[in-house]
Every structure is written in C-alpha cells, then in structure tokens.
Amino acid sequence: MQEAFLHYIWKHKKFDVLNVQTTQYESLHINTVGQHNHNSGPDFFNAQIRIGEHLWAGNVEIHVNSSDWFVHNHEQDKAYDNVILHVVYNHDTNIFRADNSILPTLELKSYIPKAVFLNYQGLMHAKAKWINCENDFSSVDDFIVGNWLERLYFERLEEKSKLISQLLEKSHNNWEAVLFHMLAKNFGLNVNGEALLSMARSIDFSIVRKLHSKPEQMEALFFGQAGLLTEDCQAPYFLKLVSEYRFIKQKFNLTNEGVLPLKFFRLRPENFPTIRLSQLAMLYSEHHGLFAKIIETQDKNELYALFKTEASLFWKTHYTFQKTSKMLKKGLSKAFIDLLLINTVVPLKFAYAKAVGKTDNSLLINLISDIAPEKNSIVSMYDYLRPIAKSAFQTQALLQLKNNYCDKNRCLQCAIGHALIAK
Structure with missing residues (x-):
C-alpha cells in the first residue's frame, strides 16, 4: 500500500x-x-x-x-x-x-471497492512491461485518451515555454533573439543542440541584424563562434571565412568562451554542424524580421516556403572543410522543417500568444495537427499497442506521456491510469 x-x-x-x-x-x-x-x-x-x-x-x-x-x-x-x-x-x-x-x-x-484496489495493484506491479498499462492501453475509451493527449500536448508546450522565458529574460524581452537561440538549438538536433545554443548565446543578436545582407560574413560569424575555423585548411573558402571572422571578432569584440564543442561522430553527413550552420546563416541572410513573419504566418505551406533555404555554394560539394564530395544541393528537408515547426515555431507562437494575452489556441492545434507524425521508437511502440499517432499533435503528447508519466510510474496522475483503475 x-x-x-x-x-x-x-x-x-x-x-x-x-x-x-x-x-x-x-x-x-x-x-x-x-x-x-x-x-x-x-x-x-x-x-x-x-x-x-x-x-x-x-x-x-x-x-x-x-x-x-x-x-x-x-x-x-x-x-x-x-x-x-x-x-x-x-x-x-x-x-x-x-x-x-x-x-x-x-x-x-x-x-x-475491491476491484479498484486490485486494478491498482495490477497496474502498479506489472512486471517486465514497456509501460504499466501495456496490456490494457487499447481498451481505454477513445474520448478519454483524446482529451488526455490534448492536455498532455499543452503541458509539453508549457514546459518548452520555460526555456523561452529564460531566454527572454536574458535577452531583455527580445523575441527575435529568442527565435535565433531556439532555431540554433533545434538546428543542432539532440546531438549538437546545446552546443549551437551556446554558440547563439555568445552573439548579441544586433550583430546578426547588421550582417543579414552579407551571407559570407554571417557564415564566418557562426563558424568562428562555433570554433570551426581553427583547423589547418588551405581551401580558399575556408581562408576567406577565417579572414572575415577575424575582422568581425575584432569589430564587435567577440569571445567564444563557454561555447560547447560540436560533435560529428555518428551523425549522418546531412546533419553535420557545418551544413546546419551554413543553412542557418543562409536563412538569416534571406529573411529580415523572421520572428514577425513566423508569428503572422498560420499556414503550414507558407511556413515551409519561409524555411526553404540551402547551404551556400561551397557545401554543395562538401560536408567538411577538408574533403570534397559529390555535387548535391543541401537544403532543409520537409522532415527537418517539420521538426523546426514542432520544436521552435509552435512553442514560440504559444509563448508569444500567452505573453500578449491571447488564450485561443485553436490555430495552434490546427497547425500542429496538420504536421506529419514524428517517427521514433516511443511513437512506434504506442502505435503498436493502439494505432494512435495521426499527426505531430499526438506524437508530441505521447512523448510527454512516456517521459513524464509512464517512465515515472505516475499512473495515479494519468487519465488513462484513472480509467483502468476505476473500471
């Protein structure tokens, strides 16, 4: 007991x-x-x-x-x-x-009631299960599951808003700077997210604004602050970036102390930080006032068009500075843009709407529900137990369910657990 x-x-x-x-x-x-x-x-x-x-x-x-x-x-x-x-x-x-x-x-x-106690015992003492309710997950009423997933999705948004609030405080309520920090983090994915966030935080966003019409200088800024311009390379493009970065560093009195090292190991080449940094630089060179555009845009296809950018010319034949590769355009894929929408755009829209006193989240629900479901082991397992992941709305909620409830045995705080105990 x-x-x-x-x-x-x-x-x-x-x-x-x-x-x-x-x-x-x-x-x-x-x-x-x-x-x-x-x-x-x-x-x-x-x-x-x-x-x-x-x-x-x-x-x-x-x-x-x-x-x-x-x-x-x-x-x-x-x-x-x-x-x-x-x-x-x-x-x-x-x-x-x-x-x-x-x-x-x-x-x-x-x-x-004896049944309530036995249901609780069976749920909390399940042995060798992926989740406690694995055998009964599919039997819970669709209405209960749907309502619970909606609540979990907004719970997840609230958690993501905590990082946004921290970034807002440190940037003195500069939403453009917060967007830059969030995009940098999510361009790095799980492996390099924190490193690229630390790179972005080492740059005052006013510098990004000043360089937005100079893509090569923007690349030099990002690569230099990320610590990628210290290797011994004689490629003309690399030497040009080094020269530009020296000028920028001195002009704006930059330091990259505290910037975390980047990782290449076990990454697919398209996710190498060199490619992602060039794409991020091109995105900010192509769009001035990106935050306002994102807030104003509600249509998914218009957001895809907004993020349709490619790494610069050098990276069509390279993944690293040293080695030449087959000619290939390296633009942001639809799947990658989906991740940016899920992890940056929607949370930022949610946090901004909350900050300005807007409480109607119907447009956000429509947007996230129009994005394809994520593919990962957690979503696949839930789908195996019960076909449920129809969009990113459900997959984000399922990640919240697994990480914050199932893995922590919080069945008593879970609507699905309640339904199974009370049946």
Missing part, C-alpha cells in the same frame, strides 16, 4: 463516501476534499467536512497507518495543528490533539 494511492482515493472519492464514519463511530459527510498539496505540510488544504453535528473547515492528512503520524513527527509540527481529519488505510493507534481530544480518523480499508 502506498500513500499516493490513498491520495488518489481521497481526491477522487473512489470509496463509499455515502456510508463512511470515523473510527469513533461518528457520521462523516465530505463537502469538499480540499486542495491537494504537493509541498510540505498537510496533504490537503481547506477541506470542508461534517463530522457528527459539526461542520469543520481545515486540512486533511493521509497515511497508510495511523502511527505514521508519529513516524513523521507531526506531533511536533505546528503546521499539523489545524488538521480536522486523519485519513488512513489501517487504524492502529489514536492521535490526540493539543487539548488531548482524539483527532477524528477515517479508516479507508473497508470502504475501498
């Missing part, structure tokens, strides 16, 4: 609430269970409960055993003086208030 299960039972009234009484045989009527407290102090604040003839307002504390009150030293903590009801699974001792009266106690053991 876990306290978390008892919290769930109390919070959602998953017990025989109409026929309960205290261990002192007083009648008990629960007006409100209170507000769940996830910090220190009693488990539920501001409950309203009628015990016998008296209506009480105060806090509720929950334990597996009554004696846990003493195990946790609550008798020495003033924060528990206004507890009006002690809810336990097993009542093994009386708890006394400061005036020596007995604290009313509800023993849940005989009031929890």
